Amino acid sequence: MPPPSPTISVAVLGCGLIGESWSALFLAHGLDVAAWDPDGAVLAALPERVERLLGQLRALGTATTVPGRLSIAPTVAAAVAGAGWIQENAPEKTVVKHSLYAEVEAAAAADAVIASSTSSLTWTDLAAGVVRRDRLVTAHPFNPPHLMPLVELFAADARALARAQTFYRGLGRATVVLKKDAVGRIANRLASALWREAVNIVAEGIADVADVDAALVHGPGLRWSVIGAHMAYHLGGGPGGIAHYLDHLGPSQERRWATLGSPSLTPEVRQLLIDGIAQEASGRSVATLEAERDHGLILTLAARRNAKQGVDA
Amino acid sequence: MPPPSPTISVAVLGCGLIGESWSALFLAHGLDVAAWDPDGAVLAALPERVERLLGQLRALGTATTVPGRLSIAPTVAAAVAGAGWIQENAPEKTVVKHSLYAEVEAAAAADAVIASSTSSLTWTDLAAGVVRRDRLVTAHPFNPPHLMPLVELFAADARALARAQTFYRGLGRATVVLKKDAVGRIANRLASALWREAVNIVAEGIADVADVDAALVHGPGLRWSVIGAHMAYHLGGGPGGIAHYLDHLGPSQERRWATLGSPSLTPEVRQLLIDGIAQEASGRSVATLEAERDHGLILTLAARRNAKQGVDA
Numbered sequence: 001m002p003p004p005s006p007t008i009s010v011a012v013l014g015c016g017l018i019g020e021s022w023s024a025l026f027l028a029h030g031l032d033v034a035a036w037d038p039d040g041a042v043l044a045a046l047p048e049r050v051e052r053l054l055g056q057l058r059a060l061g062t063a064t065t066v067p068g069r070l071s072i073a074p075t076v077a078a079a080v081a082g083a084g085w086i087q088e089n090a091p092e093k094t095v096v097k098h099s100l101y102a103e104v105e106a107a108a109a110a111d112a113v114i115a116s117s118t119s120s121l122t123w124t125d126l127a128a129g130v131v132r133r134d135r136l137v138t139a140h141p142f143n144p145p146h147l148m149p150l151v152e153l154f155a156a157d158a159r160a161l162a163r164a165q166t167f168y169r170g171l172g173r174a175t176v177v178l179k180k181d182a183v184g185r186i187a188n189r190l191a192s193a194l195w196r197e198a199v200n201i202v203a204e205g206i207a208d209v210a211d212v213d214a215a216l217v218h219g220p221g222l223r224w225s226v227i228g229a230h231m232a233y234h235l236g237g238g239p240g241g242i243a244h245y246l247d248h249l250g251p252s253q254e255r256r257w258a259t260l261g262s263p264s265l266t267p268e269v270r271q272l273l274i275d276g277i278a279q280e281a282s283g284r285s286v287a288t289l290e291a292e293r294d295h296g297l298i299l300t301l302a303a304r305r306n307a308k309q310g311v312d313a
Numbered sequence: 314m315p316p317p318s319p320t321i322s323v324a325v326l327g328c329g330l331i332g333e334s335w336s337a338l339f340l341a342h343g344l345d346v347a348a349w350d351p352d353g354a355v356l357a358a359l360p361e362r363v364e365r366l367l368g369q370l371r372a373l374g375t376a377t378t379v380p381g382r383l384s385i386a387p388t389v390a391a392a393v394a395g396a397g398w399i400q401e402n403a404p405e406k407t408v409v410k411h412s413l414y415a416e417v418e419a420a421a422a423a424d425a426v427i428a429s430s431t432s433s434l435t436w437t438d439l440a441a442g443v444v445r446r447d448r449l450v451t452a453h454p455f456n457p458p459h460l461m462p463l464v465e466l467f468a469a470d471a472r473a474l475a476r477a478q479t480f481y482r483g484l485g486r487a488t489v490v491l492k493k494d495a496v497g498r499i500a501n502r503l504a505s506a507l508w509r510e511a512v513n514i515v516a517e518g519i520a521d522v523a524d525v526d527a528a529l530v531h532g533p534g535l536r537w538s539v540i541g542a543h544m545a546y547h548l549g550g551g552p553g554g555i556a557h558y559l560d561h562l563g564p565s566q567e568r569r570w571a572t573l574g575s576p577s578l579t580p581e582v583r584q585l586l587i588d589g590i591a592q593e594a595s596g597r598s599v600a601t602l603e604a605e606r607d608h609g610l611i612l613t614l615a616a617r618r619n620a621k622q623g624v625d626a
Contacts, residue, residue, distance in 0.1 A: 120565065142532040143549075150532035174531035176524040184569055186520050186528035189510050191542070192569045194533070197506035198542045207499050211489040213541020215499040218487035219455040219463035220507070221541070224534025226609035227602070228526020229504070229511045234590045234599070235606065236456075241599055242590045243583075250578045252433065256497055256505045257575070265563045270556075277547045277555045286547070286554055289540070293548065296539035296617075303616035304609075 008167075009034065009068075011079040011108075013100060014089035015042050018117050018145060022087050024053035025146040027070055028063035029171050034071050036079035043072050053146050060147075060298050061305070062172060076100065077107035084109070085167060087139070089117045097121070098129025105131055113163055115139040119188065123154045123181045133157070137164045140185055141173075147297045149174040152185045190229075200261025202276060203269045209276020225300065321480075322347065322381075324392040324421075326413060327402035328355050331430050331458060335400050336383065337366035338459040341376035342484050346383050349392035356385050366459050373460075373611050374618070375485060389413065390420035397422070398480060400452070402430045410434070411442025418444055426476055428452040432501065436467045436494045446470070450477045453498055454486075460610045462487040465498045503542075513574025515589060516582045522589020538613065 009032040012023050016037075023033050027050065037043050047070060057063040073079035080086050086104060090097050097116065104114060115137045116126055123138045130136045134157040142148035151173045155161040161177065168175050178185060184192060198212050207215070223232055230242070237245030263269060281289060323339045325332050328350040336346050340363065350356050360383060370376040386392035393399050399417060403410050410429065417427060428450045429439055436451045443449045447470040455461035464486045468474040474490065481488050491498060497505060511525050520528070536545055543555070550558030576582060594602060 142536065148532060148535065150528055150535075152528060152532075174527055176520065176528045176531075178520055178524075179518055182514075182517070182519045183572060186514055186525055187532040188569075189514060189519075189573065190507055190525075190529060191533045191545075192566060193510035193573050194503055194507040194537075195542045195546065195566070196570050196573070197502050201495075201499055201502060202543075204495070205492055206495040206502075207489065207491055209543045212499055212503075213543050214487055215463055215465060215489045216503060216537050216541045217539065218489075219461060219465075219500040220504045221534060221537025221539075222461065222463075222610070222613065223455070223606075224507075224529050225538035225613060226530065226534075227606050228529045228534070228593075229508045230515075230522045230526050230586065230590060231593060231602065232504075233508065234594070235603055237599075239599055243587050246578060246583050246586065250583070253505060253508070254578060256501075257509050259496060260502065260506050260509070262570070265559060265567060270559050270563070273543065273559065274556050277543060280541075280544060281547070286550075286552055289544065290548055293536075293540050297535070299616040299619055300535065300538060300613055303612040306612055 008084035009082055011036070011073070011083035011086045011112075012089070013037075013076060013079060013086065013104070014091075015046050016089065018141065018143065019087070019089040020046060020049045021053060021144040021146040022089065022117070022141070023070065024050045024057060025171055026087075027068040028054055028057040028146070030064045030066065030068050032068040032071070034073045034079040034083060036073040036076055046070070046072065053144075056294060056298060057146060060301055076103040080104050080108040080112065082109075083112055086112055086114045087117065088114060092118060092120045094121060094125050094129070097126055101126070101129050111135075113137055113160060113167075115164060117141055117145075120183075122183060123156065127156070135160050137161065138181075139164055139168065140187075142187055144294070147294060147301065149301075150187060151175050152178060152187060154178040154181050154185075196263065197260050199265070199269065199273065200263045202272050203263045204261060208279070209273060210280035213280060321397035322395055323398045323400060324349070324386070324396035325400050325402070326350075326389065326392060326417070327404075328359050329402065331454065331456065332400070332402040333359060333362045334366060334457040334459040335402065335430070335454070337363045337370060338484055339400075340381040340383055341367055341370040341459070343377045343379065343381050344398075345381040347386045347392040347396060348383060349386040349389055359383070359385065366457075369607060369611060370459060373614055389416040393417050393421040393425065395422075397425055399425055399427045400430065401427060405431060405433045407434060407438050407442070410439055414439070414442050424448075426450055426473060426480075428477060430454055430458075433496075435496060436469065440469070448473050450474065451494075452477055452481065453500075455500055457607070460607060460614065462614075463500060464488050465491060465500060467491040467494050467498075509576065510573050512578070512582065512586065513576045515585050516576045517574060521592070522586060523593035526593060 010026045012019050012035045015035050026033050090100050113135050127133045137155040137160050140152040142150040151168045153164050165175050233245050234242040322345040325336050325348045328348050339346050403413050426448050440446045450468040453465040455463040464481045466477050478488050546558050547555040
């Protein structure tokens with residue numbers, strides 16, 4: 001199995017928010033995309049939706065001047081027939097994905113990789129429905145994948161894993177590798193742990209939803225967009241680094257861990273969150289908030305490119 | 314108590330990493346600073362250290378053309394005598410801070426605000442050593458304060474709180490207000506909750522330190538530098554927002570919360586973290602890593618300024 005070449009073509013199976021975003025990323029890097037979705041209306045709307053996302057990538061300067069070609073495939077078999085890479089974004093139901101994999105395996109080339117974007121299922125869950133497990137990879141992106149660099153990878157086969165690293169890095173993605181197949185992987189486990197305490201702070205009446213979000217965006221979130229949590233504590237240890245930090249502040253961290261909350265999403269807590277978001281959104285629709293998020297992400301990613309060019313220069 | 318005017322002068326008590334960073338921020342906004350520290354060597358080195366940080370603020374475009382004047386005060390009384398604002402950054406020991414407050418209250422003007430940068434102590438802890446509690450504020454910055462916008466405020470007195478919001482917002486800070494005096498406030502509780510799971514992922518062998526950090530920086534950290542955790546789940550709910558999210562994915566979040574870890578910083582876990590950081594740092598010193606962090610923060614903050622100007626325009 002050679003690494004996929006720049007002229008590889010990609011099948012995108014499932015063209016909701018994740019599939020359309022992947023499609024834009026692939027096309028922006030000059031790869032041809034054959035897209036399939038069980039919903040004809042989704043497929044009909046796809047070219048226009050993808051074009052909007054491609055515009056964001058052009059603005060960011062990450063799109064090639066000649067994008068790949070987008071074709072709409074009438075069947076799964078037609079989508080995967082000529083594909084070297086198959087990106088599956090079907091609903092998060094094992095039975096749906098297994099059924100789809102049977103169609104894929106009947107029609108795909110022998111060396112095509114099947115990469116699942118699954119968020120809530122594990123590789124092991126999916127492998128139960130695949131014959132050629134050596135070419136099954138979980139490649140979990142962070143939404144929206146055309147902007148967020150992270151892709152979390154797991155595969156049982158070392159060559160499939162290596163191919164996945166090569167493929168996504170070629171698309172400018174930041175890949176991380178799981179050492180074992182774990183529910184929630186890394187990013188969603190971290191996000192879930194943080195949100196539990198964010199909910200607890202609201203439930204305990206320590207601060208409002210909007211202030212919790214503002215503290216995150218202007219404090220730890222900003223920091224974690226530049227350095228990771230482990231590295232932050234390494235710097236927090238001064239010249240002695242993480243060892244000094246653990247010696248001097250490890251016990252106080254363990255004491256704080258013991259004071260963190262274990263909230264439940266009771267009707268009362270649920271209402272606090274809904275009311276708090278309404279206050280924070282201040283009349284802005286989800287679509288407007290999404291557009292603001294994407295605008296902020298694009299500016300931050302552009303700043304990162306400048307940082308990287310500064311380092312490379 | 315009128316809000317502090319732009320010509321207010323500030324006493325900075327304690328000139329370690331936090332005090333020197335606050336000093337640079339105050340000076341960059343045209344405020345005069347009278348600095349005191351019990352360690353003469355720290356004071357002697359202060360002008361040069363502050364000048365370096367001022368250079369970062371000039372590069373960022375947030376410094377006025379004529380900075381305030383920095384003076385070194387021989388005593389606490391001399392530092393606070395002419396000050397309208399007193400920023401206290403003494404060691405995190407109640408007895409040390411109480412003793413310092415006694416000196417401050419003996420010499421400060423009647424309407425001067427005493428603002429503590431304390432991270433680990435609460436307002437209540439500090440108030441036990443203050444006579445005029447109506448002018449005591451906790452104003453917890455996120456390190457380094459001259460770059461990180463967040464300041465977490467708590468005060469028992471509503472006018473002191475309002476003055477603090479006015480003062481720090483005037484310095485371009487993002488202020489959040491605690492509804493009650495809580496250990497860890499917002500940001501450190503969130504950071505602690507996230508790090509607990511980051512340690513757990515390493516302890517459980519799911520991923521290495523460097524991959525945990527990379528997943529955070531390229532995934533949730535990047536997102537949380539743009540939108541908060543609550544708002545992210547609001548967008549995760551699609552057009553139905555947070556209510557839809559809670560209805561459909563609330564139960565699965567609660568199930569995931571139950572699977573998150575409660576690690577201990579045992580010698581084995583400690584060694585995994587130390588070895589993992591060594592691998593991630595790849596020979597870079599703490600000073601080099603700090604410089605890289607500051608460079609990344611400055612670029613991201615500059616991108617935010619552009620975003621804000623785009624919205625304002």
